Amino acid sequence: MPFREIWASPATESAASVRTRCLEEVVSGRTNRPRPYLRGRRDECEVLDRLVASARLGGHGVVVLRGAPGIGKSALLEYVEAAAADCRILHVAGVESQMELAFAGLQELCEPLLHMLDRLPGPQADALATAFGLREGTPPNQFLVGLATSTLLSEGAKDGPVVCVVDDAQWLDQASVRTLAFVARRLTAQSIAHSVALVVAVRPGERAKTWAGLPGLSLHGLAMPDAREMLESAVSGHLDERVRDRILAESHGNPLALLELPRWFTAAELSFGPAPGATVGKRTLTGRMEEGFRHEVELLPHDSRLLLLTAAAEPLGDVRLLWRAAQRLGIGVDAARSAEEAGLIELRQTVRFRHPLVRSVAYRSATVVERQAAHRALAEATDRQADPDRQAWHRASAATGPDEAVAAQLEHSADRALAQGGLAAAAAFLERAAVLTPNAADRVQRRLNAAQAMMQAGSLEAAAQLLAVTEHGPLDELQRARVDVLRAQIGLAANQGREALPLLVGAARRLEPLDVELALESYVDAFTAAWFAGHLATDPGAMAVALMVRDVPKPSQPRRGDDLLRALAVLFDEGYQTAAPMLRAAVQAFDSDDIPVQEAVRFLWLATVVAIDLRDGKAWDQLARRHLRIARASGAVSALPLALNSRVFVDLFSGDLPAAAALVHEAEAATELAQIRMTPYGAIGLAAFEGRDDHTTRFLASERRDAAARGEGLSVSLTHWANALLSNSHGRYPAALESARAAAAHPEEMVVRSWSLVELVEAASRTGHSAAAADAAEQLAETARASGTDWAAGVAARSQAQLDGPRAEELYREAVDRLERTNLRVESARARLLYGEWLRRAGRRLEAREQLRSSYDAMAAMGLEAFAGRARRELNATGETVRRQTVDTQHELTAQELHIARLAASGLTNAEIASELFISPRTVEWHIRKVFTKLRLTARRQLGDALRGINAEP
Incomplete structure (x- = not known):
């Protein structure tokens, strides 16, 4: 009898008594429900009991059960479902023969909640519905699908606790796995609404890595006393001690082995011991269990075995579909009786195997011809209009040789998968289509398309392996060049360091005589690699790439x-002065809403980098905003982390640290979802601007070491710049000088070098290194003359003023005036701080107070703690007493809470805030409740006054 039937909760227990009992369980750490634990799994059962009890109380959490086949994962999931019988239970199980149909597992899990789709914010509802094929639309952003799933679970939890149970997660399609892992991490980070629990069972192996770092239980064999008791309970008659010891030795405490191995000994062997000379052998435990199941399957009549095979090949567990296929195979109803009597399968509303190993054995033990026949019958029984992709997959599995019709159908399925954002599914369809393609040239093309889809899906190793197979076939020059491009792009995606650069340059050179446009696109990737590699790039570097680009014919x-x-080629070849007009025109060309999505995703981030180097704050803001919007809307999962990290710095320089912090959190989640390795640029910048000393110093040092190991020179320099900024904010000028010099030493590292020159001027002028300060200030002045923007001219004037020449005051006033015309509030506040310090040193205290007070108020409101502290100390030195702001409301609120509070104070509803921040309305509600508690508010209308009281703009 299933565990859920044994331990179902009494229907008479009231909600109030359930809540009271669960509160006692969570507080005391024990469970009071009269429910037996699984033998030898008391600790694991208590953990799961507490998880469910917490969900009933409004909590949330995750437990990942990790262990070998038969170790008891499924039994513990049964236990969870019994413990949560009074909750809403969502269940999905992966199937080994399941195809890579995008989001199939996620849709099965969410099916009971899909009637709530209209409660989700519009973009989230559209993304989830498109991913599930419920409506047509552009390919959904997988990040948005993850957020939509979180919101849907939150909505479902409004009617009662939701417990999600995922079995055999290693066999789910990758789109579903990534989404569920994303939801799991949001649950553990407390950024999802309450009353949701997730329990996942997964086998060790490559696919289990997705769940790494999440709370979990590693299941091992039962202790010897429990193992012995379980074994004796499985044997009704006499058990010879030698047989018992042999089974205990072979099983290593594996519960399934303890229950199943005795079935595969004869009665004589159980009673009198193994035959003389019998040995345990060298088979693995899983192999031994599979052998036993195979023996049971082989004892069945032929039709029963064929029915079992067909059920194993059909991943949905659809009994009606199974019987339609069985009729085409000439299998009658009686064939099921033998399999059910053997306890191998159960046919009720759905098909259920005794254990996943039985399903696996039933499929693998069949001959190739038998498997093809089963798939052919399933293809004929599947409605092509209702489920064309599954039919295509069954047709492919039934194919006995190359078949262009089936290959073309698979290619159409790949197109549908791409339309639903299922890159992994598209790759699987295309790879299978290539195998079935008769024409060699078409086969190569489909393999290349499959490899590209694999790369975009994050399956870099699989893409590289497919390319290795492809390049040994007959390739024309263009196809061989595409192989080189894809291999180089895989290298760049795997590591933004120096290794990808030579590959990209080689691919671009090969393409020049074949396809100029594709060659130029490859040079863009080469520039990208050169920029990220920075001073750690080996030959060719950025300068060499620039010279190559200038020789490429125009398309x-x-x-x-x-x-x-x-x-950019002119910039690296001839310098800033010559390139500035061309760079400015190129940036302006991207300041348009009619950019094709593919071009925007590929080039907008680079145009944003150029806008920063031109110190064009308005263009920077607009381009970064457009880049992020398109990356979110287009479903370009791999482009989203870069777009988010880029946008963070706009908010940092504008002084909106709460918005920057929200983007940093989103970038972390997007990077994880995309399964790419990327330096946390935004987090580095945010830490430096906030100015919290000890943690930031350690964080920067750790990131610097990691970046150096990967060959990412730009990231190394960025951490030096961040440390220079941090040190200047605390007034540690010698340390700032050392870091700024390290960061500014490499002309090829655009943006980071120009930012570092600013810190170098300030640190050098305060430590008596006047020559170094003058040289850095002159470089900034040259940039300003070529750029002509208020940002560039203001920073240049501020830098020249720090040299303390006869025009110092005039230059400080110019800096303040110019920078306050921009949206870069941090820059103008720093200019006032430096001007105020200069006035104080000149003995002009009253004038100094005006500048310092303005700087202090702005920096304190923006959350620049270290710079605000420096301004406060200067104010105190003028004779004006300024008390340090107490760590009350502003600092009690997290950056995310402060940002949400400001949006709420501006009049946005929870749903509107959720849509803007790409979080769920329940998450917004949770944050708002915390804000109300911390600020002691009772009504939403009080937010404006409360936030103004802590120098935060509503």
Whole structure:
């Protein structure tokens, strides 16, 4: 009898008594429910009991059960479902023969909640419905699908606790796995609404890595006393001690083995011991159990075995579909009786195998011809209109040789998968289509398309292996060049360091005589690699790439990206003064809403980098905003982390640290979802601007070591810049000088070098290194003359003023005036701080107070703690007593809470805030409740006054 039937909760127990009992369980750490634990799993059962009890109380959490086949994962999931019988239970199980149909597992899990789709914010509802094929639309952003799933679970939890149970997660499609892992991490980070629990069972192996770092239980064999008791309970008659010891030795405490191995000994062997000379052998435990199940399957009549095989090949557990296929195979109803009597399968509303190993054995033990026949019958029984992709997969599995019709159908399925954001599914369809393609040239093309889909899906190793197979076939020059491009792009995705650069340059050179446009696109990737590798790049470096680009013929119809690429080539070849007009024109060309999505995803981030280097704050803001919007809307999962990290710095320089912090959190989640390795640029910048000393110093040192090991020179320099900024904010000028010099030493590292020159001027001028300060200030002045923007001119004037020449005051006033015309509030506040310090040193205390007070108020409101402390100390030195702001409301609120509070104070509803921040309305509600508690508020209308009282703009 299933565990859920044994331990179902009494229907008469009231909600109030359930809540009281669960509260006692959670507080005391014990469970009071009269429910037996699984033998030898008391600790594990108590953990799961507390998880369910916590969900009933409004909590949330995750437990990942990790262990070998038969170790008891499924039994513990049964236990969870029994413990949560009064909750809403969502269940899905992976199937080994299941195809890579995008989001199939997620849709099965969410099916009972899909009637709540209209409660989700519009973009989230559209993303989830499109991913599930419920409506047509553009390919959904997988990050948005993850957020939508979180919101849907939250909505479902409004009617009662939701407990999600996922079995055999290693066999779910990758799109579903990534989404569920994303939801799991949000649950553990407390960024999802309450009353949701998730329990996942997964076997060790490559696919289990997705769940790494999540709370979990590693299941091992039962202790010897429990193992002995379980074994004796499985044997009704006499058990010879030698047989008992042999089974205990072979099983290693594996519960399934303890229950199943005795079935595979004869009665004589159980009673009198193994035959003389019998040995345990060298088979693995899983192999031994599979052998036993195979023996049971082989004892069945032929039709029963064929029915079992067909059920194993059909992943949905659809009994009606199974019987339609069985009729086509000539299998009658009686064939099921033998399999059910053997306890191998159960046919009720769904098909249920005794254990996943039985399903696996039933499929693998069949001959190739038998498997093809089963798939052919399933293909004929599947409605092509209702489920074309599953039918295509069954047709492919039934194929006896190359078949262009089936290959074309698989290619259409790949197109549908891409439309639903299922890159992994598209790759699987295309790879299978290539195998079945008769024409060699078409086969190569489909393999290349499959490899590209694998790469975009994050399956870099699989993509590289497929390329290795492809390149040994007959390739024309263009196809061989595509192989080189894809291999180089895989290298760049795997590591933004120096290794990818030579590959990309080689691919671009090969493409020049074949396809100029594709060659230029490859040079963009080469520039990207050169920029990230920075001073750690081996030959060729950025300068060499620039010279190559200048030699590439212009395409017949130049694109925005081509003009941007050539402007960058001039920058590296001839310098800033010559390139500035071309760079400015290229940036302006991207300041448009009619950019094709593919071009925007590929080039907008690079245009944003150029806008920063031109110190064009308005263009920077607009381009970064557009880049992020398109990356979110287009489903370009791999582009989203870069777009988010880029946008963070706009908010940092604008002084909106709460918004920057929200983007940093989103970037962390997006990077994890995309399964790429990327330096946390935004987090580095945020830590430096906030100015919290000890933690930030350690964090920067750790990131610097990691970046150096990967060969990412840009990231190394970024951490030096961040440390220079941090040190200047605390007034530790010698340390700032050392870091700024390290960061500014490499001209090829655009943006980071120009930012570092600013810190170098300040640190050098305060430590008596006047020559170094003057040289850095002159470089900034040259940039300003070529750029002509208020940002560039203001920073240059501020830097020249620090040299303390006869025009110092005039230059400080110019800096303040110019920088306050921009949206870069941090820059103008720093200019006032430096001007105020200069006035105080000149003995002009009253004038100094005006500048310092303005700087202090702005920096304190923005959350620049270290700079605000420096301004406060300067104010105190003028004779004006300024008390340090107490760690009350502003600092009690987290950055996310403060940001949400400000949006709420501006009049946005919870749903509108959720849509803007890409979080669930329940998450917004949770944050708002915390804000109300911390600020002691009782009504939403009080938020504006409360936030103004802590120098935060509503």
